[in-house]
Amino acid sequence: MxxxxxxxxxxxxxxxxxxxxxxxxxxxxxxxxWHLCIRDVRTTNRTAPIIQGIPFNSLPSLRQLWVWxxxxxxxxxxxTVTNSPRLESVEAFGNYFQSADFTGQTNLDHIYLESNPGxxxxxxxxxxxxxQVRAHSDSLPTSVVDAILIWLDQTGVHTNVTDxxxxxxxxxxxxxxxxxxxxxxxxxxxxxxxSVIVNPPPSGTPTISSLGVSHTSTNAIITWNTDIASDSxxxxxxxxSFGSSTxxxxxxxxxxxxxxxxxxxxxxxxxxxSTAGSLTGTSGNNQFATLNTNAIWFxxxxxxxxxxxxxxxxxxxxxxxxxxxxxxxxxxxxKIWFHFAVKRRGG
Numbered sequence: 372m373x374x375x376x377x378x379x380x381x382x383x384x385x386x387x388x389x390x391x392x393x394x395x396x397x398x399x400x401x402x403x404x405w406h407l408c409i410r411d412v413r414t415t416n417r418t419a420p421i422i423q424g425i426p427f428n429s430l431p432s433l434r435q436l437w438v439w440x441x442x443x444x445x446x447x448x449x450x451t452v453t454n455s456p457r458l459e460s461v462e463a464f465g466n467y468f469q470s471a472d473f474t475g476q477t478n479l480d481h482i483y484l485e486s487n488p489g490x491x492x493x494x495x496x497x498x499x500x501x502x503q504v505r506a507h508s509d510s511l512p513t514s515v516v517d518a519i520l521i522w523l524d525q526t527g528v529h530t531n532v533t534d535x536x537x538x539x540x541x542x543x544x545x546x547x548x549x550x551x552x553x554x555x556x557x558x559x560x561x562x563x564x565x566s567v568i569v570n571p572p573p574s575g576t577p578t579i580s581s582l583g584v585s586h587t588s589t590n591a592i593i594t595w596n597t598d599i600a601s602d603s604x605x606x607x608x609x610x611x612s613f614g615s616s617t618x619x620x621x622x623x624x625x626x627x628x629x630x631x632x633x634x635x636x637x638x639x640x641x642x643x644x645s646t647a648g649s650l651t652g653t654s655g656n657n658q659f660a661t662l663n664t665n666a667i668w669f670x671x672x673x674x675x676x677x678x679x680x681x682x683x684x685x686x687x688x689x690x691x692x693x694x695x696x697x698x699x700x701x702x703x704x705x706k707i708w709f710h711f712a713v714k715r716r717g718g
Contacts, residue, residue: 373391373409375395375400376397378400379399379403381401382403382405383406384407385406386409387408394426401426401433402429404430406433406434407425407430407433408435408437408438410438410439411440411441425438425448427446431456433455434460435459435462436461437462438463439464440464442465443466443467445467445469446468448461448470448471448472450472450476451473451476453474455476461481462483464483464484465486465487466486467489470493472492473494473498474497475498476498477499477500479498479500480500480502481501481503482501482506483503485505486508487506488510488545493509494518498522498527499526502528503536504523504538504540504541505538506540507568508546509545511541513547513549513553517549517550517552517553517556520569524559537560537566539560539567541568541569542570546569547570548570549569549572551651555654555655558654559656561655572652575599575647576599576651576652577597577598577651578597578652579597579652579654581596584657586661587662588636588661589661590631591630591633591639593627593643594625594628595626595654596624596625596626597626597652598624600647601622601623602618602620602622602645603619603626603643604616604644604646607630608639609639609640610640611640613642617630634661635662636660636662637660638658638659640656642654
């Protein structure tokens with residue numbers, strides 16, 4: 372037993388490789404503790420936990436909870452921003468914890484809760500600084516796996532470069548496989564350079580590949596392939612609500628869906644689904660921008676193009692070339708001639 376009753380100035384507890392059976396902090400005994408490290412108490416996987424009562428609600432200064440690999444603890448971890456607002460690090464793997472709630476912890480950098488076979492819930496909403504979530508070999512249901520992936524996708528740390536520190540592991544044990552929405556967030560996170568490991572979807576779920584788009588000012592054609600014959604659905608919107616959709620019920624492995632009635636010069640967000648029976652495969656989120664109706668687009672197969680446009684006297688004319696360079700011309704005449712060579716893509 373560890374009894375710290377009356378130790379109101381205690382700031383750091385480290386007790387590894389011991390056979391403690393209880394922790395008592397007493398009134399205000401945990402008010403200044405920032406580091407709680409009680410690990411490797413029992414290095415063999417016991418069939419039943421030993422300690423049932425870490426007083427999490429008495430640790431307002433806690434920054435580091437390190438109680439790993441001892442198969443001793445069974446209680447629920449409740450370290451929300453309300454009771455422990457300074458939390459930075461949680462390493463509590465190899466135990467019997469049943470749930471963990473870290474709501475609102477804006478300083479929390481990583482959570483290691485793997486190998487807790489009784490862990491059925493993990494709440495990370497509001498944890499906007501998280502870079503690592505390891506909860507593999509637990510018993511998280513699909514709904515919880517989805518919530519973790521969706522939160523990290525929508526609000527978590529994002530990067531445009533490879534960063535080996537961004538990691539989420541939700542595979543193995545009795546963890547559920549993500550739903551299509553969870554898988555979509557998985558793909559989005561991978562596009563943001565996260566390493567994401569989850570249990571695979573059920574056998575027979577279509578796998579989507581070769582996603583592509585061609586578009587004009589008011590239409591777009593979305594194409595993709597699947598390994599299993601399945602239907603075709605595109606969800607799209609100008610925001611991230613994806614409130615519009617177009618479905619083709621015919622099953623195929625080569626999918627093509629046309630979106631009509633789009634607004635020119637507008638960015639659209641979209642993703643695709645393909646369903647075979649009761650199983651749905653998904654892509655991640657993607658974008659395309661419709662063309663400007665005032666732009667001139669060449670379809671001439673000749674390598675030499677001549678063009679004449681009529682403009683108002685004194686008009687400022689701007690044109691953009693295929694390599695994104697821009698040319699400008701201010702003219703006092705009403706007609707401009709262009710004569711230039713066009714190199715076709717791949718030619």
